[in-house]
Amino acid sequence: xxxxEAVVYQIYPRSFYDSNGDGIGxxxxxxxxxxxxxxxxxxxxIDAIWLSPINPSPMIDFGYDISDYKDIDSxxxxxxxxxxxxxxxxxxxxxxxxxxxxxxxxxQHPWFIESRSSLENPKxxxxxxxxxxNGKPPNNWLGAFGGNAWEFDTETxxxxxxxxxxxxxxxxxxxxDVQKEIQDVIKFWLDLGVDGFRLDVVNYxxxxxxxxxxxxxxxxxxxxxxxxxxxYDRDRKETHSILKKFRxxxxxxxxxxxxxxxxxxxxxxxxxxxxSYLGENDELHMAFNFAFLYSSWNAFSFRDEIIAWEKALDxxxxxxxxxxxxxxxxxxxxxxxxxxxxxRAKLAALLLLSLxxxxxxxxxxxxxxxDQPLPKEKIQDPLGKKYWPIFSGRDRTRLxxxxxxxxxxxxxxxxxxxxxxxxxxxxxxxNSLEDKNSLFYTxxxxxxIRRESKTLKKGDIEILKSNKEILAYLRTxxxxxxxxLINFTNSDQDCxxxxxxxxxxxxxxxxxxxxxxxxxxxxxxxxxxxxxGKVI
Ligand code: NOJ
Numbered sequence: 001x002x003x004x005e006a007v008v009y010q011i012y013p014r015s016f017y018d019s020n021g022d023g024i025g026x027x028x029x030x031x032x033x034x035x036x037x038x039x040x041x042x043x044x045x046i047d048a049i050w051l052s053p054i055n056p057s058p059m060i061d062f063g064y065d066i067s068d069y070k071d072i073d074s075x076x077x078x079x080x081x082x083x084x085x086x087x088x089x090x091x092x093x094x095x096x097x098x099x100x101x102x103x104x105x106x107x108q109h110p111w112f113i114e115s116r117s118s119l120e121n122p123k124x125x126x127x128x129x130x131x132x133x134n135g136k137p138p139n140n141w142l143g144a145f146g147g148n149a150w151e152f153d154t155e156t157x158x159x160x161x162x163x164x165x166x167x168x169x170x171x172x173x174x175x176x177d178v179q180k181e182i183q184d185v186i187k188f189w190l191d192l193g194v195d196g197f198r199l200d201v202v203n204y205x206x207x208x209x210x211x212x213x214x215x216x217x218x219x220x221x222x223x224x225x226x227x228x229x230x231x232y233d234r235d236r237k238e239t240h241s242i243l244k245k246f247r248x249x250x251x252x253x254x255x256x257x258x259x260x261x262x263x264x265x266x267x268x269x270x271x272x273x274x275x276s277y278l279g280e281n282d283e284l285h286m287a288f289n290f291a292f293l294y295s296s297w298n299a300f301s302f303r304d305e306i307i308a309w310e311k312a313l314d315x316x317x318x319x320x321x322x323x324x325x326x327x328x329x330x331x332x333x334x335x336x337x338x339x340x341x342x343x344r345a346k347l348a349a350l351l352l353l354s355l356x357x358x359x360x361x362x363x364x365x366x367x368x369x370x371d372q373p374l375p376k377e378k379i380q381d382p383l384g385k386k387y388w389p390i391f392s393g394r395d396r397t398r399l400x401x402x403x404x405x406x407x408x409x410x411x412x413x414x415x416x417x418x419x420x421x422x423x424x425x426x427x428x429x430x431n432s433l434e435d436k437n438s439l440f441y442t443x444x445x446x447x448x449i450r451r452e453s454k455t456l457k458k459g460d461i462e463i464l465k466s467n468k469e470i471l472a473y474l475r476t477x478x479x480x481x482x483x484x485l486i487n488f489t490n491s492d493q494d495c496x497x498x499x500x501x502x503x504x505x506x507x508x509x510x511x512x513x514x515x516x517x518x519x520x521x522x523x524x525x526x527x528x529x530x531x532x533g534k535v536i
Contacts, residue, residue: 001256002047002095002195002256002258003048003095003196003258003285003286003358004318004358004457004458005047005457005458006047006048006095006358007045007046007047007048007353007358007359007361007447007450008046008047008048008049008050008097008358008359008360008361009037009044009046009048009049009050009360009361009362009363010049010050010052010325010326010360010361010362010363011030011049011050011051011052011363012025012052012326012363012398013025013026013027013030013051013052013054013063013076014052014062014063014075014398014417015363015398015399015400015401015411015416015417015418016029016030016033016363016401017029017030017032017033017401017403017411018400018411018412018413018414018416019031019032021412021413021414022075022412022414023412023414023415023416023417024075024412024416024417025076025400025401025411026075026076026077026081027054027072027076027077027081027082027085028077028081030049030051030085031081031084031085031088034088034089034092034094035092036429037049037092037094038092038093038094039091039092039093039094042433043092043444044366044440044443044444044447045444045447045448045451046094046361046447047093047094047095048094048095048096048097048195049089049094049095049096049097050097050098050099050198050360051096051097051098051099052099052326053066053099053101054072054073054076054077054082054098054099055067055068055069055070055071055072055073055101056068056071056072056073056074057073057106058106058108058167059073059075060106060165060167060168060382061164061165061167061168061382062380062381062398063099063101064099064101064164064168064200065101065104065105065106065107065108065165065167065168066101066105066106066109067105067106067108067109067110068109068110069102069181069182069185069188070185070188079192082192083192083193086192086193086194090193095195095196096193096194096195097194097195097196097197097198097258097260098189098194098196098197098198099197099198099200100185100186100197100198100199100200101200102171102182102185102199102200102205103163103170103171103200103201103202103204103205104162104163104164104168104169104170104171105168105169105171106167106168107166107167107168107169108167111123111126111127111181112126112127112169114126115127115129115169116153116155116156116160117155118156119156119158125172125175126171126172126175126177126178127160127161127169127170127171127172128160128161128169128170128172128207129153129156129158129159129160130150130158130159130161130211131157131158131159132152132157132158132159137149137150137152137159138150138159138211139211139212139213139214139232140213140214140216140228141161141207141211141213141214141228141232141233142224142225142228143162143163143164143165143166143225144163144164144225145164145165145382145383145386146223146225146383146386146387147166149161149162149163149233150162151166151169161207163201163204163233165382170204170207171205173205173206173238173239173242174206174209174238179242179245183245183246183249186246186249186250187249190249190250190253190257194257195256195257195258196250196257196258196259196260196285197258197259197260198259198260198261198262198288199246199259199260199261199262199284200262201262201264202239202243202261202262202263202277202284203234203235203239203261203263203264203265203273203277204233204234204264205236205238205239205242206236206237206238206239206242207232207233207234207236208231208232208233208236211232212231212232213232214228214229214230214231214232214233215228215229215231216228216229217229221266226266234264235273239277240277240279240283243259243261243277243279243283243284244279244282244283246259246283247259247279247282247283247284250285258285258286259284259285259286260284260285260286260287260288260320261277261284261286261287261288262288263277263287263288265290267290267293267294268290268291268293268294268295268305269289269290269291269294271289271291271308271309271311271312271313272312274287274288274289274312275287275312275313275314275317278313278316278317280316281316285318286318286320286358288320288322288360289305289309289319289320289321289322289357290322290328291305291308291309292305292321292322292323292331292352293322293323293324293325293328293331297335297337297344297488298469298488299468299469299470299471299486299488300468302351302471303463303471306355306461306463306473307463309357310356310461318357318358319355319356319357319358320357320358320359320360321351321352321355321357321358321359321360322352322359322360322361322362323348323352323361323362323365324361324362324365324397325360325362325397326362326394326397326398327394327397328394328397329371329396329397330362330364330365330369330370330371330397331345331348331365332344332345332348332365332368332369332370333370333371335348336370340490340528341368342368342439343511343527343528344528345365345368345439345442346439346442346511346528346530347486347487347488347511347528347529347530349365349366349439349442349443349446350442350446350484350486350509350511350530350532351471351484351486351530353443353446353447353449353450353456354446354450354456354475354482354484354532355461355473356459356460356461356475361443363401364399364401364402365443366432366439366440366443366444367402367427367428367429367432367438367439367440368427368432368438368439369399369401369402369421369427370421370423370427371396371397371399372396372399372419372421372422373392373396374392374393374395374396374418374419376388376389376392378395378418378419379392379393379395380393380395380417380418381393381394381395381398395418398418399418399419399420399421400412400416400417400418400420401429402420402421402424402427402428402429403428403429403430404428404429404430404431405424405425405426405428405430405431408420409421409424409428410428410429410430437513442511445509446509449508449509449532453482454477454478454480455475455476455477455480455481455482456475456482458477459475459476459477459480459482460475460476460477461473461474461475461476462474462476464483464497464498464499464500465497465498465499466485466495466496466497466498467493467494467495467496469487469488469489469493470485470486470487470488470493470495470496470525471484471485471486471488472484472485472486472495472497474500474535480534481534481535482508482532482533482534482535483500483505483532483533483534483535484530484531484532485523485525485530485531485533486530487525487526487527487528487529487530488528489527489528490527490528491527492524492525492526492527493524493525494523494524495523495524495525496523497523500535502535502536504535504536505523505531505533505534505535505536506533506534506536507531507532507533508532508533508534509531509532509533510529510530510531510532511528511529511530511531512526512529514526514529515531515533
């Protein structure tokens with residue numbers, strides 16, 4: 001159960017490090033930077049990497065449209081480099097998680113090319129094809145990226161279903177051969193030594209057998225897609241049987257391979273529904289918790305989400321937390337507020353790394369890389385292209401990693417595929433490593449403290465009643481109690497802990513380094529201060 005004690009670091013491979021001078025990150029680049037992540041004295045100290053997709057792809061959705069499940073896109077390298085990545089990662093105690101994108105393929109996948117070629121093709125049923133009804137699509141289903149989800153094929157006079165772009169046809173999970181093919185894909189990567197998978201939109205696999213139209217609630221959102229109640233195009237019960245099969249495969253590899261599903265539900269999510277995909281400890285190991293991606297900067301917002309997730313899990317379930325990913329605005333930008341920005345980012349790190357559950361970091365958050373909206377001509381994300389200027393897309397959160405202050409931020413020798421952050425000369429890895437007060441060292445120190453502490457990794461959690469501006473919780477393991485206090489405001493606060501039976505703390509971490517190595521007996525916090533202390 002290594003994954004319960006691990007901290008996972010998400011890499012968006014196109015943007016991590018370009019080793020071959022084409023402006024796009026690659027696997028050899030990740031290998032070169034492994035020491036930054038773990039294994040050396042100066043390393044950040046994470047335990048696992050989740051790689052956003054690296055399989056061959058026409059890159060319409062930057063890898064989330066796969067055209068070959070058993071190879072590596074030449075932009076990123078090849079299978080030999082991938083094997084080297086596994087080997088080098090193992091040497092540094094880093095596990096590797098792949099992105100398993102099997103709700104849909106690319107329209108360039110040979111299965112789809114065959115499938116669309118004729119009504120009789122043996123692979124026709126690999127995808128969801130239907131006849132027009134009165135010359136129209138069979139129901140009101142829409143694509144999550146806009147437009148109708150049904151695309152008419154003029155050659156064979158049927159519609160095919162795509163939950164995302166037209167170039168991402170959905171697989172027909174009711175087809176037994178599709179099921180077998182994907183199980184084979186899973187084994188292929190497990191045999192190569194990967195430690196598990198992140199499952200893209202796992203709750204979209206099955207659609208209603210009768211293709212019933214979704215109900216509408218006009219008050220629910222703005223886009224036509226968002227006013228639909230997605231009763232029939234996702235979260236169908238048949239998904240559970242597939243996840244059980246996946247789990248059996250994973251468990252057959254010494255029981256140490258893991259799956260975490262992206263159960264995509266409208267913000268802020270639905271912990272009960274998400275965790276229903278854990279089955280009875282026989283489906284996913286974890287369902288992504290996206291709640292913090294939508295939390296406001298105050299104690300009650302985070303507190304409510306923690307309580308809701310803890311409540312939704314049964315004794316087998318295991319929580320997880322994430323503040324940023326490749327689809328959402330980075331949290332440092334969401335919580336940006338002048339001089340408070342970095343102190344807030346330090347508090348967010350303290351929260352993420354002291355909760356019960358597996359933390360997921362997003363590359364660059366440890367140095368405080370911000371989002372940067374792009375001008376129209378630089379936009380690459382299909383969503384941004386479609387919705388600009390209302391929504392400029394997700395490129396802004398996928399900018400090249402800033403390694404140093406040189407011309408291309410030490411990311412590449414040529415102009416990178418996306419622009420660099422305007423402030424990369426200040427906010428970069430090199431500067432972060434030189435400044436002991438940087439956000440990087442907050443992460444590094446917290447990661448070290450977490451690694452050494454059974455209580456933080458495994459202990460129970462109890463949210464304490466406190467001053468409402470403060471988030472206070474106790475982590476308990478055997479006889480040890482660790483108290484976490486976070487002041488979300490820019491003013492001094494008396495924590496006002498009512499129930500705690502002692503007032504003595506031995507500080508083990510302090511965002512402000514004021515109390516470090518001290519024993520404190522009054523729970524007063526400075527503005528934007530967070531502490532972790534052993535209750536004595
Ligand atoms: C969810 C992924 O996180 C997102 O980046 C992608 O565009 C869609 N799934 C489609 O695969």
